[in-house]
Amino acid sequence: MKSALFVDFDNVYSGLRKLDPMIAERFGRQPLEWVQWLIRDLALPEGAPTDAQRRLLVRRVYLNPQVYQRFRPSFNHGGFEIVDCPAMTSEGKTSTDIHMVLDMVDLLQHQVHYDEFIVFSADADFTPVLRKLRRWDRRTTVLAVGFPSAAYRASADLLIDTDQFVRDGLGMGQGVAREFEEPPPLADAVPALAPVSAPVVVESAGLPSVEALTERVRAEVQRADLPVPCARLAARLMHEYPGLSPEWLGQGGFRRFLESLPLAPLVLDWTASGGHLYDPVRHVLRPHTPLRTGIVAADWGIGPSLLALIRQVHDTTGVPLLSPRDFRALFEAVVADVAAQPFQLNDTGKRVRDHLRETGHDISRESVNWVLRGLLLCGHSFGAGEDDVATLTYRLVGNLINLCRREQVVMDDTAPAQLQHWLTGAVVEA
DSSP states (O other): OEEEEEEEHHHHHHHHHHHOHHHHHHHHHOHHHHHHHHHHTSOOOTTSOTTOOOEEEEEEEEEOHHHHGGGHHHHHHTTOEEEEOOBOSTTOOBSHHHHHHHHHHHHHTSSSOOOEEEEEOOOGGGHHHHHHHHHTTOEEEEEOOSOOOHHHHHTOSEEEOHHHIIIIISOOOTTOOOTTOOSSOGGGTSOTTOOSSSOOOBOTTSSBOHHHHHHHHHHHHHHOSSOEEHHHHHHHHHHHSTTSTTTTTTTSSHHHHHHHSOOTTSEEEOSSTTOEEEOTTTOOOOOOOOOOOOOOHHHHTOOHHHHHHHHHHHHHHOOOOOOHHHHHHHHHHHHHHHHHSOOOHHHHHHHHHHHHHHTTOOOOHHHHHHHHHHHHHTTOOTTSSOOSHHHHHHHHHHHHHHHHHHTTOOOOTTHHHHHHHHHHTOOOOO
């Protein structure tokens, strides 16, 4: 699959810097690492052929040389075309967006047929061009750090999860893995798909034997702390052994190929997220559960009007759908953790999640990270003496209200207070 990458450096760097300056520096200093992750491990957008492999033919980064000149060597070494976009106004506005749009439209009509356009930016101004690309039957993949508009999200075929990009693409927080996912790629520790327990025997046709592939798959599961996503496993095998797909040793597809291997006692589960392979002795595959839509107001100790408001805000912003009791516990855990140890997004999120589970609150790492990112992106500075439940919830409510207004959601004047009651757990029993 022929792909073209367009990076709005100023937008992505500033968004990552709000989360953690170290993450932003890693993004700017080591672009070749996350480019390899894009090529090797990132899932393909919806509608792409199942046996396709991403070929990144165009790499362009757009940056303000007056501010980010120090990152030019890194992107030059990463094989990028660098487009200088200096400030054009006294407010610092650059021409990055128009440069990117013109370049995308130019490639759309190029003699080379580009199947996928990858856009790194949270700027909603790119929404019309994404829709144009869709009309021309091109796939679009977007990394938007922060809270992109609903229209922007809906216009992309694949939205790269920020946590996944930071953890896997940038290699930050290797000890942190979201539920249903494996640890970061083994490339950070050993060569991709390098044999662990047995040498790979390559057949005369240039492909590994069934026995060798079976041992490699077993080794992958053995080294994983969580069930291994089948999509990730397929991507690594295709990267290491070009020519293995699309035939998959005569099986005609990866699923049939994997099911044909003698992997017992390992277990294959295809019920959710593209399938997982795991060791039932060491791993626990959490059942796939749909979004909690059957919540009864009385169960949460709230009235129907507040529940309706919560659903509306959740649908608009993606805020976790947690009970008032769970939200209160989450904020108290954050306050206690940052009082005891310096804040660091990945480490703090993991410690908070672990503490919540130990105290009987089944709150996912994704939900914890959503709250922490929301606070960082709205300007909260942890460790500055304002890390109390009242302040944190007040600022997150302000962020939720702003996101709803951006999406033109009409809310009455009582909404902020009601949301504050929800997040702090200070609701009146129904």
